[in-house]
Amino acid sequence: MSQAYYEVAINPIPSKGEYMILFSGESQTEPNHLVGPSVHDYHLIHVVISGKGRFRIRGKQYELSGGDSFIIFPGELFEYESDSTEPWFYRWFATKGQQMDAALSIMGISASYPIICTSDCEHISSLVRDITQALRSGNSSCDMLANGYLRLLLGAYMQYTEVNVQVEKEPLSDIEYQIEQGIRFLTLQYTQPISIERLARSVGYHRTYYSKMFKKHTGLSPMNFLLKIRMERAKLLMGSRLTIEQISSSVGFADSLYFSKQYRKWYGMSPSEYRSKMKNNPD
Structure with missing residues (x-):
């Protein structure tokens, strides 16, 4: 059995972009090493390289081994434990950002199904190692390099999500599938004029029923989900040199005054007030 160890690299200059x-x-764990029960406010992705262990979330237990990855979602109670005789060796990374849920959703990954199984983890694990090495360098390019490796990692995961699934996933009903497609559409097309009625009709459902099921699935109505995306993107753009009118247009609002009213409702201050606060409190 390999000697237990734990190494971590912190991002010294994290960006505030999509990821x-x-x-x-990475860590070679001791036998029966238990983490949790706990809750994080970020995504934490583990790649199991060797050994075995158990991951528990939402009342389900997953028995995992080399080649498997498990994803901890923000706000979800979880725990995981290494095997008593073959404790796992894994690598991990933590990330925040508006696009992570969307990227995982496209792959069919959620807190209800947080597992990705691959036939060969060498490529996946090497990309996580590359992220760690980039962060450990601490130079001015480390964040950009780490983000580049992360995007390659997500692309590699996407290649595996339709094959070699060892944990049974319940098939989506038609309405669930159409809601997932709606989430993807709104996430990608938020800059454009969007009619929820037209969206519902395009997938074969009445707006009232589609909106009801969408809210049941996401906790938000389609319109509020779209507004949330737009407001989050607008907040990110407040640190740019764009004018309020340009930001308004960039996130799908034709009327900058209406945008400002919505921004105030969402964040409790107008876009101009938020910018002034950023200048006075840059941290």
Whole structure:
């Protein structure tokens, strides 16, 4: 049995873009090493390289081994434990950002099904190691390099999500599938004029029923889900040199005054007030 160890690299200059990598690392665990029960406010993805262990979330237990990855979602109670005789060796990284849920959703990954099984983890694990090494360098390019490796990693995961699935996944009903497609559409097309009625009709459902099921699935109505995306993107753009009118247009609002009213409702201050606050409190 390999000697237990733990290494982690913290991102010294995390960006505030689509994917904000917080830290990355690896560990050879001791037998029966238990983490949790706990809750995080970020995504934490583990890649099991060797050994075995158990991951528990939402009342389900997953028996995992080399080649498997498990994803901890923000706000979800979880715990995981290494095997008593073959404790796992894994690498991990933590990330925040508006696009991570969307990227995982496209792959069919959610807190209800947080497992990705691959036939060969060498490529996946090497990309996580590359993220760690980039962060450990601490130079001015480390965040950009780490983000590049993360995008390659997500692309590699996408190649595996339709094959070699060892944990049974319940098939989506038609309405669930259409809601997932709606989420993807809204996430990608939020800059454009969007009619929820037209969206519902395009997938064969009445707006009222589609909106009801969408809210049941996501906790938000389609319109509020779209507004949330737009407001989050607008907040990110407040640190740019764009004018309020340009930001308004960039996130799908034709009327900048209406945009400002919605921004105030969402964040409790107008876009101009938020910018002033950023200048006075840059941290």
